[in-house]
Structures are given as C-alpha cells and as structure tokens.
Amino acid sequence: MTNNIIERIYRFNEGRNPKLLALKYKAMRSDVFTFYRGTCHLFYEDFPRDLPLNVAPSVWVCGDLHLENFGSYKGDNRLVYFDMNDFDEACFAPCTWDLVRFVTSTIIGSHALKVNESEALHLSNSFLDAYSNTLAKGIARSVENETALGLVKDLLKSLKTRLRQDFLDKHTKKKKGKRHLIIDNKHIIEATEAEQQRIRELISTWQKSTQKDANFYQILDVQQRIAGTGSLGLERYAVLVEGKGSPDGNYLLDLKLTKTGSLQPYLTLPQPDWSSESARVVAIQERVQGTPPALLAMIVDGNKSYVLRELQPEEDRVSLQAWDGKLERLNKLMQTMGEVTAWDQLRSGGRQGSAIADDLIKFAHLSDWRNQILEYAISYSKQVKLDYQEFCQKS
Known part of the structure; x- marks a missing residue:
C-alpha cells in the first residue's frame, strides 16, 4: 500500500460527484478534526492487525465512533433519545474498535473542545471509566429527558420548544x-x-x-x-x-x-x-x-x-463548546457517551454471533485493554496530524 496520503484519499473517493467531492476536500482542509472525520478509511487501513486490541469480544459496532456521531432523535414511541446516530460504517467487529476510534477523536478534537492535551486525556479516561463501569453491570439502558445529565439534558430540554x-x-x-x-x-x-x-x-x-x-x-x-x-x-x-x-x-x-x-x-x-x-x-x-x-x-x-x-426537528448534536469553561460539564458528556457505547453493545449482544452480556462483563473487569487504547490513540493522533498537514500542502 502506498504511503502517499493524497493518493490514498483520492483512490478511496473515486467515482463521487466532483462538485460535492470538492466541498468534502475543502471541509477536510479546515481543521484536523474534520480531516479525521472525513478519512475513516485511513484509520482502518493503518490499524495494525497484530494489536492485542483485536482480541476482544465481538459486537455490533458503529465503526466510525467519534465526538460528533452521537445525537438526539425522536423514536418510534415519540420519545426523544440521545444515542449513536451514524451507522454507515456499522459492522461486526471487536468492541475495542469503536473505543479506540472515539478516544483518538477526543485527542485530535481537543481544539474543537477547547481543552489542552492533558484535559483531553482526562476526558478520554472519563469515557473509558464510564464504558467499563457500565459494561460491568451488564444492563442496557437509554438516555432520554428524565435520565440525561449536563449538556445532554440541556440539549434535550431545548428540543421541547422546536415545532x-x-x-x-x-x-x-x-x-x-x-x-x-x-x-x-x-x-x-x-x-x-x-x-x-x-x-x-x-x-x-x-x-x-x-x-x-x-x-x-x-x-x-x-x-x-x-x-x-x-x-x-x-x-x-x-x-x-x-x-x-x-x-x-x-x-x-x-x-x-x-x-x-x-x-x-x-x-x-x-x-x-x-x-x-x-x-x-x-x-x-x-x-x-x-x-x-x-x-x-x-x-x-x-x-x-x-x-x-x-x-426531524428533534435531531441535533450537543454543542462541544457549550461547557462554559467548566470541565465537569464536558466530563459528564464523556461519561454519557461512554455509557451509551456500553449500553448499545450490551443491547445488541447475542445476535448473529455477537458477544453475550457475560462475555462483555468479563471483558470490563480486565484492565490491560485500557492502556492499550490510550497508547495507540495518542500515537495515532500524531500520525493524523502529519497526514492532515500533508493533505493541506499537496491537495
């Protein structure tokens, strides 16, 4: 496989509407977080096949889990929920794949969150804490108005006025x-x-x-x-x-x-x-x-x-800049996203070979995968920044 980022990106996007593809490339040049969102294929092209993270319970994953792939929507029971909201890349894969892509997005998206690198790592740990603690309980729940906290509650509350x-x-x-x-x-x-x-x-x-x-x-x-x-x-x-x-x-x-x-x-x-x-x-x-x-x-x-x-009028994302300098508000958002990720994996368990709750609970009590996720996310975020610079300079 060529290491030329431009060639890899252009090859993946072959056959798309040229006018709209130009808009995609323009957006990707705007900042490294948007570049990361637009190049999910690079993440998996680069993901090492021999990483221990590949040996984890198999679940139904979003495939492209990042900070902006959670949001609100109205369910078929007419209640409004907060959940994962993009399944274009969804598939059957190790549960760690969604986790490492999300944590990498948190580190890369530190500027979008308006936090420093140390705070981004703290937020990543909050996500992983919430995920593992929730997974260990083995019970799937949902986030709606009565159970939402912080920024998510603010979002769901604001939706009540939308007509x-x-x-x-x-x-x-x-x-x-x-x-x-x-x-x-x-x-x-x-x-x-x-x-x-x-x-x-x-x-x-x-x-x-x-x-x-x-x-x-x-x-x-x-x-x-x-x-x-x-x-x-x-x-x-x-x-x-x-x-x-x-x-x-x-x-x-x-x-x-x-x-x-x-x-x-x-x-x-x-x-x-x-x-x-x-x-x-x-x-x-x-x-x-x-x-x-x-x-x-x-x-x-x-x-x-x-x-x-x-x-839907009720369809929206949490504003990543609405934490008003109070890190705890962002922390609660990360915790909610970690809980949702765990609940979604538990909820879909036991379907067409996916891990059952007992397997996921056992995995939650292990500890080595957490450090592996953080180490890889930190390392790969540096590669993304280099790829972004090359794309901006040469495309």
Whole structure:
C-alpha cells in the first residue's frame, strides 16, 4: 500500500460527484478534526492487525465512533433519545474498535473542545471509566429527558420548544398552498429533472411494495442534499412529502446512497450475508439503538441501495463548546457517551454471533485493554496530524 496520503484519499473517493467531492476536500482542509472525520478509511487501513486490541469480544459496532456521531432523535414511541446516530460504517467487529476510534477523536478534537492535551486525556479516561463501569453491570439502558445529565439534558430540554412548522419554514417556502425545498446551494442544491423523476419513481415503487400510506409519501419536491463529511459526494436527496397534509403537516425525508463500508477490506470476522448495504445499516441501527427512529427503511434499486429516514426537528448534536469553561460539564458528556457505547453493545449482544452480556462483563473487569487504547490513540493522533498537514500542502 502506498504511503502517499493524497493518493490514498483520492483512490478511496473515486467515482463521487466532483462538485460535492470538492466541498468534502475543502471541509477536510479546515481543521484536523474534520480531516479525521472525513478519512475513516485511513484509520482502518493503518490499524495494525497484530494489536492485542483485536482480541476482544465481538459486537455490533458503529465503526466510525467519534465526538460528533452521537445525537438526539425522536423514536418510534415519540420519545426523544440521545444515542449513536451514524451507522454507515456499522459492522461486526471487536468492541475495542469503536473505543479506540472515539478516544483518538477526543485527542485530535481537543481544539474543537477547547481543552489542552492533558484535559483531553482526562476526558478520554472519563469515557473509558464510564464504558467499563457500565459494561460491568451488564444492563442496557437509554438516555432520554428524565435520565440525561449536563449538556445532554440541556440539549434535550431545548428540543421541547422546536415545532415542526418552524422546522419546515426553515427548509422550505410556501407557494400557492404547497411547500417547496429552499435551494440555498449550501445545504440543498438543485437536482436535475431526471434525478427528480428517478427518485419519485423509486419511492413510489417502494411505497407500493411495502403498502405504506400512499398519501403520506406523495412527493412534493426532491433536491440534492449536502450533509455530513465522510459521505459527501455520494448520492443524497432531501425529499419533501405530503405527510399529514399540506402545508404544515409535510415531512422532510433523507434518502442516502449506501456504499460498502470502509472497514470491509480489513474485517477478519465473518459478516452476515446482507441482502444489500442498506440492509446492513438499517439492521444494525435497529439492534443497537434502544428505540429506533419512527421512519427508517431501506430501498433497493438494482445494484444500488439507499437508507430512507425522517429529518426531524428533534435531531441535533450537543454543542462541544457549550461547557462554559467548566470541565465537569464536558466530563459528564464523556461519561454519557461512554455509557451509551456500553449500553448499545450490551443491547445488541447475542445476535448473529455477537458477544453475550457475560462475555462483555468479563471483558470490563480486565484492565490491560485500557492502556492499550490510550497508547495507540495518542500515537495515532500524531500520525493524523502529519497526514492532515500533508493533505493541506499537496491537495
């Protein structure tokens, strides 16, 4: 494998929309944390196969766990939760893979958190403490408004004032009693007529095959959506549907092409024979999250597959800068993220060969893996910074 970072990044992103790919590369040049988020493939290309961390209980992992892949959402029971929220890279792997990627993100993201290196290590230890202590109890729970603490509680509390109509007004405009998506060329760009027609037919065919409410899924508008970092350049659409009636009962949906996970070439554990890549993403999300979102589905179109989900007013991330100089507030956030990681691994245990609670409890009582995670994260964070500098200088 070549050590040329530019070649490795360009090769991984081959075939993506050039205009959107340029936006991805621009974002990756903005700071090292965004670069890290946009290059999950480099992390696993570099991860040594002979590390003891590879010998750990096998679980369903997010695959790309970092500081910004946790957030709020409304579940199918209409309650709002805080959980992992990105499963594009999800797979069956050692439980340590999510831990070491997250801790590395904390060290690299120290500037985003506005903490020094010593404080970043303290926060990393808080995450690992909470993870191991929670795992040792062997009981899976969830974070919702009544159980949230600190910054997460502040986030969930703020969501109570968010209204669907305000959310729609932010992203759409009314014309003759109907809403249309706002094309701002920042979050939404215009889709071609051919693209719009294909998506309309795709969702209509899916709706008929699944016998979903035809009135709800009546499409009012389709445009290209710009979101995320790692997936920029892949097909993604914002879809405005009738929902519960125009103009204020409309729903916004996200339709996203799912590609083979960037971890796939480096997996040593046998994976299920998924019917499609979107089947992988949806199945793992449903077994990991305490309560999955109300609208989460896969749509297959030949050799392509997509994940369809609702864009919600209640969907948001914790502001990493909102700790107001009080490190304990950040500490509680790390503890919550550590607990959620443990709960999600416990909840999905015993499915298609994943470790059962007894195996995870035993692992939690071991100690050698913690230092191994910290040592590797500290070492690899230095490599990421060098790769980032090279990317900025030569791309």
